[in-house]
Amino acid sequence: MSKTIWKGGALLAPVPPALVTCGTMENPNVLTIAWTGIVCTHPAMTYISVRPSRYSYEIIQKSGEFVINLPTSAMAKTVDFCGMKSGKNCNKIDRCHLQLAEGQTVRTPILSDCPVSLECKVTESKALGSHTMFLAEITCVQVEERFLNSKGKLNLQQAGLLAYAHGEYFALGGKRGEFGFSVRKKKR
Amino acid sequence: MSKTIWKGGALLAPVPPALVTCGTMENPNVLTIAWTGIVCTHPAMTYISVRPSRYSYEIIQKSGEFVINLPTSAMAKTVDFCGMKSGKNCNKIDRCHLQLAEGQTVRTPILSDCPVSLECKVTESKALGSHTMFLAEITCVQVEERFLNSKGKLNLQQAGLLAYAHGEYFALGGKRGEFGFSVRKKKR
Numbered sequence: 001m002s003k004t005i006w007k008g009g010a011l012l013a014p015v016p017p018a019l020v021t022c023g024t025m026e027n028p029n030v031l032t033i034a035w036t037g038i039v040c041t042h043p044a045m046t047y048i049s050v051r052p053s054r055y056s057y058e059i060i061q062k063s064g065e066f067v068i069n070l071p072t073s074a075m076a077k078t079v080d081f082c083g084m085k086s087g088k089n090c091n092k093i094d095r096c097h098l099q100l101a102e103g104q105t106v107r108t109p110i111l112s113d114c115p116v117s118l119e120c121k122v123t124e125s126k127a128l129g130s131h132t133m134f135l136a137e138i139t140c141v142q143v144e145e146r147f148l149n150s151k152g153k154l155n156l157q158q159a160g161l162l163a164y165a166h167g168e169y170f171a172l173g174g175k176r177g178e179f180g181f182s183v184r185k186k187k188r
Numbered sequence: 189m190s191k192t193i194w195k196g197g198a199l200l201a202p203v204p205p206a207l208v209t210c211g212t213m214e215n216p217n218v219l220t221i222a223w224t225g226i227v228c229t230h231p232a233m234t235y236i237s238v239r240p241s242r243y244s245y246e247i248i249q250k251s252g253e254f255v256i257n258l259p260t261s262a263m264a265k266t267v268d269f270c271g272m273k274s275g276k277n278c279n280k281i282d283r284c285h286l287q288l289a290e291g292q293t294v295r296t297p298i299l300s301d302c303p304v305s306l307e308c309k310v311t312e313s314k315a316l317g318s319h320t321m322f323l324a325e326i327t328c329v330q331v332e333e334r335f336l337n338s339k340g341k342l343n344l345q346q347a348g349l350l351a352y353a354h355g356e357y358f359a360l361g362g363k364r365g366e367f368g369f370s371v372r373k374k375k376r
Contacts, residue, residue, distance in 0.1 A: 001287070001289070001300040001301065001332060002332070002333045002334075003289065003298075003300075003305075003330040003331065003332060003333065004330070004331045004332075004333050004336060004340075005292055005328060005329075005330055006329040006330070006331060007328065007329070008231070008232040008306075008307075008325065008326035008327045008328055008329060009232050009326065009329050010226045010228075010232050010234075011304055011306060011326075011329050011331075011342075012204055012206075012224065012225065012226050012234055012256065012258070012306065013204060013258060013304075013344060013349055014202055014203075014204055014349055014351045014360060015202075015203070015204065015225060015226065016200055016201060016202055016203065018200075034226070035225060035226045035228075035229075036200065036225055037200065037203060037223060037224055037225025037235070038198045038200050038203065038222070038223045038237070039223060039235065039237045039316060039319065039321045040198075040223075040237060040316035040317045040318055040319040040321070041198050041223075041317075041318045041319060042317050042318040043196070043316075043317050044196040044197050044198050045316055045317070046198075046200055047225070047227065049226070049227045049228060068200065070200070070201060073361075073362075073364050076364035076365045077365065077369070077370045078370075080365055080367065080368065080369055080370035080371075081370040081371065083367075084368060084370060084371045085371070099189070101189070101191065104193055110191075112189040112191075113189065116199055116201075117191075118196075118199060118200060119196075128227060128228035128231075128233055129228045129229075129230050129231050129233070130228055130229045130230040131227065131228045131229060133227045133228070137196065138196035138197065138198070138199075139196045140193060140194070140195065141193075141194040141195070141196060141197050141199050142191040142192070142193055142194070143191065143192045143194060143199075144189060144190070144191060145191065145192050146190075148192060152192075154199075154354060156201060156353050156354040156356070157353075157356065157358070161201055161202055161353060162364060163202045163351055163360055165344050165345075165349060165360065166342060166344040167366055167367040168344070168363055168365070168366045168367070169363065169364040169366065170345070170360040170361055170363055170364060171360075171361040171362045171364055172202060172351055172353065172358040172359075172360065172361055173261075173358055173359040173360055173361025174261075174358065174359050174361070175356055175358055176261050176264035176350065176357040176358060176359055177264045177265065177268055177356070177357045178355055178356045178357065179271075179355040179356070179357075180268065180272060181265070181268055182265045182266075182269040182272060183268075183269065183272045183273070
């Protein structure tokens, strides 16, 4: 193993290239955000980091709400497009033929085409430099019923989520194990 | 599309199941953390969220340093094991035959077997509930030379990173595009 030394950079991967909705059913917008993650399990909390120059920034700052929608690998082109174009001069929801549905706990709509949508209420915003981090509580999760089994368990592999790694989009591939498999005792 | 409504939960995916090292070369530990992400591009900043009950919590709190090492899909069992066992009563580095190498900007060692290691210095810790979030600046990135092409560009696909989604580990699969492909004009 031989290593090359680079200066500090945002080289964490894979991350979720989320389709984040904001605004209202009457006046919605969508943008792609890969700078997101879970920050707390109880209460369930997440964040998105947004450049203040982005069109959605003011909308989220004012409403205190957004929705993180997880795209499938079939939506890769839409995901890229919603990261490249601004809602200021492009109706991305129309252009990408995205269907909206109502949020349960927020006025922000969810994207019907995404298998999972996390409704979020901002608890704090924190200016860090190029990006401002919106910390938020996840107040509700909407899950596509097709991916639930007869016991109500979500099979997310079936949904075929998209991943982002260092400037490239990937489908999720083969399963390599499940939480706890390394220490589970084998049945006789 | 028909949706099931769940209460708020940590259902963001895929996320990176990182092998986080802490401590020193003489007294190191490693734990698996999927609650991580990029929070700012300039300066390059990340975070990890850790339960205060974990053995590594005090180590990171005191040293103000950690390293995020990105595992390959071949390391899935090690990743799971380092999330299940505590450094309090298990030398996970020995048990998993992990090789350490020196950090460049931190006293914390990196894992040689991981294709990418992000050296991090804590700027703030924030208690959120079950987890405390350590915000940190990424002060150096060590990259495995094998995955650089002749121009020094990193081919992360070649590294075969591991992803975590809702309790399951996955290899990254087929490429679905690259940043900007949806708006790039075709060459004539």
